Amino acid sequence: MQTLQGIAVSPGVAIGKALVLHSEDFFSVPEQHIAESEVAKEIVRFEEALTYTRAALLAVRKKIADDLGHEHSDIFSAHLLILEDRTLIEDVISQIKKESAVAEYAFSVVLQRYFKAFAHVDDEYLRERVSDIKDVGRRILHSLLGREQDALDHLKEHVIVISHDLSPSETAMMDREHVIAFATDIGGPTSHTAIMARSMEIPAVVGLDHVSTAVVTGAIVVIDGNRGLAIVHPDQATIERCTQEEKRYVEFISELDKLRTLPAETLDGHRVQLLANIEFPAEIPSVLSHGAEGIGLYRTEYFYLNRSDLPTEEEQFGAYREVAERLTPNPVVIRTLDLGGDKFLSSLELPKEMNPFMGWRAIRFCLARTDIFKTQLRAILRASVHGKLKLMYPMISNVSELKQANGLLEEAKMELKREHLPFDDSLDIGAMIEIPSAALITDVLAREVDFFSVGTNDLIQYSLAVDRVNAKIAYLYEPTHPAILRLIKLIVTNAKKAKIWVSVCGEMGGDPAMALLLVGLGIDQLSMGPFALPKVKKVIRLVTMKQAKDMAKRALHFMTGEEIRKFSETKLRSLTPDLLTT
Ligand code: PEP
Numbered sequence: 366m367q368t369l370q371g372i373a374v375s376p377g378v379a380i381g382k383a384l385v386l387h388s389e390d391f392f393s394v395p396e397q398h399i400a401e402s403e404v405a406k407e408i409v410r411f412e413e414a415l416t417y418t419r420a421a422l423l424a425v426r427k428k429i430a431d432d433l434g435h436e437h438s439d440i441f442s443a444h445l446l447i448l449e450d451r452t453l454i455e456d457v458i459s460q461i462k463k464e465s466a467v468a469e470y471a472f473s474v475v476l477q478r479y480f481k482a483f484a485h486v487d488d489e490y491l492r493e494r495v496s497d498i499k500d501v502g503r504r505i506l507h508s509l510l511g512r513e514q515d516a517l518d519h520l521k522e523h524v525i526v527i528s529h530d531l532s533p534s535e536t537a538m539m540d541r542e543h544v545i546a547f548a549t550d551i552g553g554p555t556s557h558t559a560i561m562a563r564s565m566e567i568p569a570v571v572g573l574d575h576v577s578t579a580v581v582t583g584a585i586v587v588i589d590g591n592r593g594l595a596i597v598h599p600d601q602a603t604i605e606r607c608t609q610e611e612k613r614y615v616e617f618i619s620e621l622d623k624l625r626t627l628p629a630e631t632l633d634g635h636r637v638q639l640l641a642n643i644e645f646p647a648e649i650p651s652v653l654s655h656g657a658e659g660i661g662l663y664r665t666e667y668f669y670l671n672r673s674d675l676p677t678e679e680e681q682f683g684a685y686r687e688v689a690e691r692l693t694p695n696p697v698v699i700r701t702l703d704l705g706g707d708k709f710l711s712s713l714e715l716p717k718e719m720n721p722f723m724g725w726r727a728i729r730f731c732l733a734r735t736d737i738f739k740t741q742l743r744a745i746l747r748a749s750v751h752g753k754l755k756l757m758y759p760m761i762s763n764v765s766e767l768k769q770a771n772g773l774l775e776e777a778k779m780e781l782k783r784e785h786l787p788f789d790d791s792l793d794i795g796a797m798i799e800i801p802s803a804a805l806i807t808d809v810l811a812r813e814v815d816f817f818s819v820g821t822n823d824l825i826q827y828s829l830a831v832d833r834v835n836a837k838i839a840y841l842y843e844p845t846h847p848a849i850l851r852l853i854k855l856i857v858t859n860a861k862k863a864k865i866w867v868s869v870c871g872e873m874g875g876d877p878a879m880a881l882l883l884v885g886l887g888i889d890q891l892s893m894g895p896f897a898l899p900k901v902k903k904v905i906r907l908v909t910m911k912q913a914k915d916m917a918k919r920a921l922h923f924m925t926g927e928e929i930r931k932f933s934e935t936k937l938r939s940l941t942p943d944l945l946t947t
Pocket residue numbers: 662664703799819820821822823824870871872
């Protein structure tokens with residue numbers, strides 16, 4: 366039995382058989398050998414992977430050339446040349462022969478050798494070639510390891526997925542019936558992969574460092590999403606203890622769900638609106654069963670992931686309309702496309718950036734690709750007559766972006782008027798406040814919108830300069846850092862002055878102890894993963910508004926994030942001890 370400690374990102378306990386997905390990271394392809402008689406077959410497999418990758422690259426190059434022009438597709442011509450590099454190919458083949466190694470391992474060994482040789486080269490051109498080799502290499506590995514993706518697509522029994530990393534798009538594709546938990550070597554608590562696990566309501570642990578090499582497919586593992594543990598080959602006593610723990614957790618959750626029909630109201634009658642965050646319309650049943658009063662964040666970018674084309678206006682209209690209708694008369698806040706960071710669109714094959722979270726993404730991308738943006742705006746506007754839709758823009762950093770986005774919205778409205786297509790002309794427009802510069806100028810931004818929605822996931826990462834997907838620095842990712850509370854207080858003050866409402870839709874709002882602080886700071890609405898709603902409702906119903914305000918006031922006087930965290934957890938424990946252990 367081996368116990369690994371990581372970061373708990375989605376609660377619950379699961380026991381089951383592991384399905385290990387080998388990542389396309391050249392440094393963690395496990396060493397595997399074959400019988401000498403299998404060598405020829407392995408070489409054919411490698412050559413097939415080259416052929417397959419070539420066909421895929423040709424298709425991508427054509428698509429990019431058609432959509433964006435030849436200057437953007439040239440990179441793929443360079444990639445195609447690498448595929449024809451005989452030295453590289455021969456090196457891999459001789460490695461397969463020499464070591465009787467599986468193709469993926471031989472390939473990763475050769476690539477590592479190349480990277481080592483290039484590591485100290487100072488030439489910009491050569492460095493770029495290394496990055497091209499990495500890109501192509503990843504594709505070839507993906508094709509060699511493709512059988513695992515197939516395995517994931519055709520699951521027949523419950524599995525616990527173990528991987529070095531999982532992208533949000535891979536997580537989104539997981540078969541919810543059969544994947545009962547997952548665990549990864551890397552990742553942070555507010556990565557979109559972690560957020561997906563919580564929406565899928567399956568236990569998950571990230572940042573386990575080496576779980577993907579410590580476990581083999583078929584091994585029994587326990588994933589304890591409450592304590593952040595992965596237990597490999599558990600003994601009988603551990604299995605029994607964890608089964609009990611799982612049972613206790615399920616009972617605890619069903620007890621909480623009894624609050625479903627009760628209002629989120631403090632003891633002295635202050636109403637807080639509790640809404641849900643979704644990534645797909647398929648999550649609506651969960652939104653309704655957990656008693657949400659609407660959807661406060663619909664992350665529409667998932668619509669664009671895992672497909673080779675862009676969604677059309679009609680398709681988007683259909684999806685937004687469905688969500689609007691099923692939630693009627695409750696509101697649905699649709700966030701416009703927020704790609705980038707850890708979410709990439711497979712259809713666009715955007716160039717890799719040094720700092721993806723700070724790069725050409727979200728509203729910046731939409732303002733440059735007005736064709737894609739306007740298509741979405743038109744779809745949202747058209748769906749707005751089918752329910753109570755609101756719209757908000759992600760990653761606003763200055764007034765100009767907000768004005769440009771609103772300008773394009775006006776253009777979309779004019780077009781629809783000309784085409785005699787109906788829309789709700791008074792739909793509320795909001796700005797996400799998730800960049801410190803935006804938080805500091807909320808007095809000015811408030812003039813352009815009807816509401817603010819604070820994206821604490823990003824606001825924390827940008828304010829504290831802590832990458833939200835990096836497990837190594839997760840200890841610095843502090844929602845309770847005094848800087849964060851001060852920024853939120855400023856946002857609320859400016860929103861109140863301008864008489865607009867303000868919500869929090871980051872993960873912080875779904876943490877019961879943090880939710881009390883946010884309510885005390887004057888936040889009107891909290892939007893969170895549906896599963897978190899009953900817990901937050903429970904604590905709101907246990908305090909008076911005066912208590913919440915006093916708590917926020919006291920918290921603002923502490924000097925460190927740790928003091929504020931301990932203070933709010935102690936408060937929560939005194940109100941209801943059971944919420945802290947889950
Ligand atoms: C946020 O940043 O807090 C947010 C809600 O948006 P996302 O998590 O999708 O970046």
